[in-house]
Amino acid sequence: MHTLNSHLILADYNQTYAMAVRGEGIYVYDETGRDYIDGSGCTAAVTHLGHGDTVIAEAVAEQARTLATHPTHLFHSPIVEQYFERLLEFAPEGFSRAWTISGGTEAVENAIKLAYQYHRAKGREGRKRVIGRWSSYHGNSILTLNVGGLLSRRSYYTDLMADQHIHVSPCLPYRRPAEQSIQEYEDGLVEEFARAVAEHPDEIAAFIAEPVVGSALGAGVPTQNYFPRIAEICRAHDIVIIADEVMTGFGRTGRNFGCEHFGTHADVMACAKGISGGYVPLGAILVKEHIAQTLRESGDPFFSGQTYSCIPLAAATGLAVLNRIEELGLVQNAAEVGAYLLDQLKTQLDLPVVGEVRGLGLFLGVEFVADRQTKAILPPEQMFFKRVQNACFEAGLTVMAARGTVNSRMGDHLLLAPPLIMDRADADELTNRLATGIRAAAATL
Numbered sequence: 426m427h428t429l430n431s432h433l434i435l436a437d438y439n440q441t442y443a444m445a446v447r448g449e450g451i452y453v454y455d456e457t458g459r460d461y462i463d464g465s466g467c468t469a470a471v472t473h474l475g476h477g478d479t480v481i482a483e484a485v486a487e488q489a490r491t492l493a494t495h496p497t498h499l500f501h502s503p504i505v506e507q508y509f510e511r512l513l514e515f516a517p518e519g520f521s522r523a524w525t526i527s528g529g530t531e532a533v534e535n536a537i538k539l540a541y542q543y544h545r546a547k548g549r550e551g552r553k554r555v556i557g558r559w560s561s562y563h564g565n566s567i568l569t570l571n572v573g574g575l576l577s578r579r580s581y582y583t584d585l586m587a588d589q590h591i592h593v594s595p596c597l598p599y600r601r602p603a604e605q606s607i608q609e610y611e612d613g614l615v616e617e618f619a620r621a622v623a624e625h626p627d628e629i630a631a632f633i634a635e636p637v638v639g640s641a642l643g644a645g646v647p648t649q650n651y652f653p654r655i656a657e658i659c660r661a662h663d664i665v666i667i668a669d670e671v672m673t674g675f676g677r678t679g680r681n682f683g684c685e686h687f688g689t690h691a692d693v694m695a696c697a698k699g700i701s702g703g704y705v706p707l708g709a710i711l712v713k714e715h716i717a718q719t720l721r722e723s724g725d726p727f728f729s730g731q732t733y734s735c736i737p738l739a740a741a742t743g744l745a746v747l748n749r750i751e752e753l754g755l756v757q758n759a760a761e762v763g764a765y766l767l768d769q770l771k772t773q774l775d776l777p778v779v780g781e782v783r784g785l786g787l788f789l790g791v792e793f794v795a796d797r798q799t800k801a802i803l804p805p806e807q808m809f810f811k812r813v814q815n816a817c818f819e820a821g822l823t824v825m826a827a828r829g830t831v832n833s834r835m836g837d838h839l840l841l842a843p844p845l846i847m848d849r850a851d852a853d854e855l856t857n858r859l860a861t862g863i864r865a866a867a868a869t870l
């Protein structure tokens with residue numbers, strides 16, 4: 426374990442960090458040779474192809490040898506065009522334009538800027554509010570923290586944030602009030618959304634949501650009609666719908682994109698993580714034609730453009746990853762092995778401390794409780810999420826555990842987002858290690 430001599434500005438001064446030196450398949454190895462199943466998919470939901478994929482390594486190296494980047498203010502390049510064509514084929518119908526940058530925060534930030542520009546192009550200067558949801562993470566810049574609803578990350582910087590954005594409740598059926606049916610719960614959320622829109626007529630530019638909420642809720646799957654009903658309100662007011670597919674994209678949930686489970690009501694998709702499987706930093710926005718066309722007709726360029734926007738190295742990597750996802754049938758594999766893993770977890774994690782196991786594809790979560798009957802949360806000062814993350818690590822499994830399942834502040838959960846290459850035997854091994862970790866953590870309470 427190495428911490429105090431590190432040159433890093435450490436993310437957590439109280440944590441000890443093992444040294445990762447190698448990866449192969451679903452495993453990461455530390456310097457002593459110990460293996461860890463990459464149950465979190467690195468940080469997190471990134472490593473769709475697992476570690477050490479030589480096909481991707483070769484594609485990255487080949488493009489680096491040929492042309493890593495070029496003066497993007499003067500050139501465009503064929504590999505970028507080839508990649509975008511492929512990317513848009515992989516996307517749901519209607520997406521016609523793409524743009525790449527370095528990661529998820531930039532993707533979300535650019536998606537919001539694009540929505541704002543879309544309204545400006547239509548002469549709607551007043552459209553500058555974004556509706557986000559509590560218990561959602563959309564990135565670590567000031568704007569993305571602001572529209573996001575992860576209090577643990579945003580509260581430190583609120584003085585730097587514009588105050589026009591709006592937050593509504595997320596949709597997590599397990600946490601609905603005890604007396605409500607699923608239908609009543611969904612009705613209430615739709616009413617809350619409609620009220621937020623009605624309170625700010627002609628001021629809402631965009632609505633942003635993760636189709637399935639990842640790290641902030643532990644694979645929070647909404648009710649089936651929640652997004653279609655919210656989308657109806659957005660359509661009626663021409664509010665741009667941004668699907669944050671940073672975690673849920675590229676097969677993670679068993680469909681190409683997470684929003685495809687819920688009727689694909691997105692005008693812009695923000696993507697990252699699995700888009701490159703972690704082999705290079707990469708993010709993208711994919712845009713529906715009516716948005717792109719409005720911008721074109723306005724004559725304004727898209728005011729984006731950063732050093733690593735639309736560069737050949739990233740495009741070649743993204744293209745190779747997409748080809749590999751399709752060649753190995755990983756979207757289907759995520760659906761099948763994910764369903765198997767969910768079943769196994771439900772059986773093996775029948776423990777007093779486990780409130781719910783949930784998720785879609787290989788995007789699964791476990792929510793912890795003090796009492797399964799009342800769903801009472803564990804006392805926050807016990808920091809159960811930390812205990813469970815550490816105990817799983819000891820058992821040879823990385824998970825992403827967090828607090829904030831309830832009111833963005835309390836309640837413990839963990840997220841599993843392992844490589845999509847895993848098979849049923851890997852799922853069994855992951856289940857064993859997870860059960861060992863959770864049992865060990867529960868024993869410390």
Ligand code: PLP
Nearest residue numbers: 528529530562563564671672697
């Ligand atoms: N959106 C979601 C849903 C995420 O989970 C994350 C990162 O975890 C981001 C955006 C930000 O992506 P990045 O860390 O690549 O900037």
